[in-house]
Amino acid sequence: MAVTLLPLSSAGLTESGAAVISGGAGGAVVRRSVLPGGVRVLTESMPGQRSAAIGFWVGVGSRDEAGGQHGSTHFLEHLLFKGTSRRTALQIASAFDEVGGESNAATAKESTCYYARVLDTDLPMAIDVIADMVTSAVLDPDELEQERDVILEEIAMDGDDPTDVAHEKFVAAVMGEHPLGRPIGGTPEAIRAVARGSVWEHYRRHYRPETLVITAAGGLDHDTVCRLVSDALQASGWSLDADAQPVARRASAAAQITGRPGLEVHFRQVEQANVIVGCPAINATDDRRFVMSVLNSVLGAGMSSRLFQEIREKRGLVYSTYSFAASYADAGYFGMYAGCAPAKTAQVIGLLTAELEKLAADGITDVELAKAVGQLSGGVVLALEDTGSRMSRLGRAELVSGEFLDIDETLSRIRSVTAGQVCELARELAAAPRTVTVVGPFDEAETFGL
Template sequence: MNVESTRLANGLTVVTDTMPGIESVAIGVWVRSGSRNEGEAEHGVAHLLEHMAFKGTRKRTARRIAEEIENVGGEMNASTSTETTAYYARVLKDDVPLAVDILADILTESLFDEEELAREQNVILQEIGAASDTPDDIVYDHFAETAFRGQTIGRPILGTPETVLSFTPAQLRRYLETHYTADRLIVVAAGAVDHDDLVEQVEQRFRSLAPMPANTPDLTPAVYTGGDFRHERELMDAQVLIGFEGRPYHARDFYASQVLANILGGGMSSRLFQEVRELRGLCYSIYAFHWGFSDSGIFGIHAATGSKDLPILVPVILDELRKATGDIDQSEIERSRAQIRAALLMSQESPAARAGQVARQMLLYGRPISNDELMDRLENITPGRLTDLAGRLFFDTTPTFASIGPLEGLMDFDAVSGTLSTGTTATAAAG
């Protein structure tokens, strides 16, 4: 890694990852603020602000923003997550100054015109409607809401139709001034980029950013609750999510949780895929995942199946979780490490992926982490450590259950909880 980092006088950090032999640059601004930073009356404002940043500034119309970047063959986009928001561009190396200028313009000079706001609110209402019509998407929203009941960390990022329509230009400006301060922003570029040149450009264009707000609201700590959500709908398939309290990024077991998720449901050779899909044919899709946040996490399994296989699906999954608490083979760990290493190295052939990876590391750890260090963290993971982790993950906390579709025959939540708390064989209980 050819990573350099500079912290400007106003607190903004500039990081570059130079990649010899390519002609393009991926550059972006990552903000340490997402949907979780919203107040009670601000549900959806972070995502709306991300949209509105492209809708006109003091010197550029929305159309001009799009035309200027596309006139040089570049592209721009943005995304909002639970704890961060990102604005990024991909351009040829000679066009980096233009990308910096546009990114600075949309983040420091946006107008938030009322007519543009009304149009974009309508766009997001359509986005919310589309998500509601997509069961394999909306089930994740219900899953997060159930895992963290009544908390901003569990709320859907898009907001609700009522909250989205309630926002005014003044509210957008207030959120921007509170959360988009220099101490919360990181500019990252990867590819054919010169560090000193980029620092000079960023220092010139982002100098108007306030170092930090006068009064930043404290982030409410996440409290995992777990629970049950079921929505009976006339669909061809049922979407089922089973989850448990995961580990935050800084926890010792974070990387072990990633490896365990890989072993259980990270590919075609994983335990759940082989047992549930290949040997039993109980579903057409199944995988495991681990989401880490700054102070909590979720370990989950998602499966999609027809109604006739639903009664036995969850018991078989629970039995595989129970087996993981007693026996994990070293060969499974080695395979998981190889998958993680290959994914890491393959992603680093892309400037956009490298910029995103460095940005996340800077936001979470305050420094870039080398590939060797990442792999070293995986070297200390043993079968005994994983079986111990599995026992604590699956049997020491209330599960989270979310399902949508034809749910007749789906295992009762109390039965799921009882099976996990006692460690009994679920398939035998299901008959």
């Protein structure tokens, strides 16, 4: 079943304030409420589960940072664990350690999520602690300066991984001036320069009731979660205006991407070349996103994929090769990666390109289509055995697409993909302006014959 998560307001809900979105196999039920202040709460009750996962989502990511605030979103992810007006950093950490729970956060390009997984009986504690972090962080100046150094170390660690560097440089090139091309964690220069006042302004502007989405899955009761959330937010001092409405979802009209097609070479003194070939692709609400998943499965997901079989198994040129795709509200990208001996770089670039062009020219076989459908279907079902995955699925549905797909509908859409649709999308990708990113021990004027 597919359900549009509309309206954004509380209109049209049941008397209890909760709309039943989906009733799934095994008695799992998905509900959604819009609380005063415009806070959205979505839960999936899973009978028999003794644990629960909870996530507090704010629809702000690295793409939303204003000038002088680059890196602030990721900075806040760190700082919200460093203390509130009610709790120290140690008390926040101890609250979860004492019950064997897990807590963490993730910053993305379009959202930030603070989440935890605990026993069902400890869910009230998790809601109270995370609500306190999200609403009442103090951003202590001394803690901020210390965490600035921690983030610089994190960036340096990523910079020492040539594969991470290749992906970051590729995204910057293919997205060009679009904010999605910026690194999530910011650059060392931006982190050193950003002032506490800028981070505080970013926090106060974006962390508000109408931007907050709370999702939970596991052994829980929807009405109880809503009550706990309301109590925690009111205790924090947030003003929950009964007439306030959630902020609108991001516009999904495709952006004009004017990236930097062609070859970019980045010097790193490493033993292996890291190569990515790709182009702009579809956005997150494009009807062809399931077609993209099948294409990606056939081309570069797993040991039976075309890239793995042709470049590693038949030719022995690489250890790792795969394809990938990422989609956002108004843009996306597709790429193919390989790591190889520097002397083989030109050959590997040619093979990556040839496999995409072969797919575009000849399409896929019925056997490949059936294998991809089976691989994706199994992956969907197995992933949703975990409460954390179900919690995350609710967050993405609310923030990105505005549509919730239950397992049966998801599997139906995967199985409805045709070989012709895959070939058509491959042709579009093969015809797009192509970006080639190489990270390795090369002079940056190297052309690899391109």
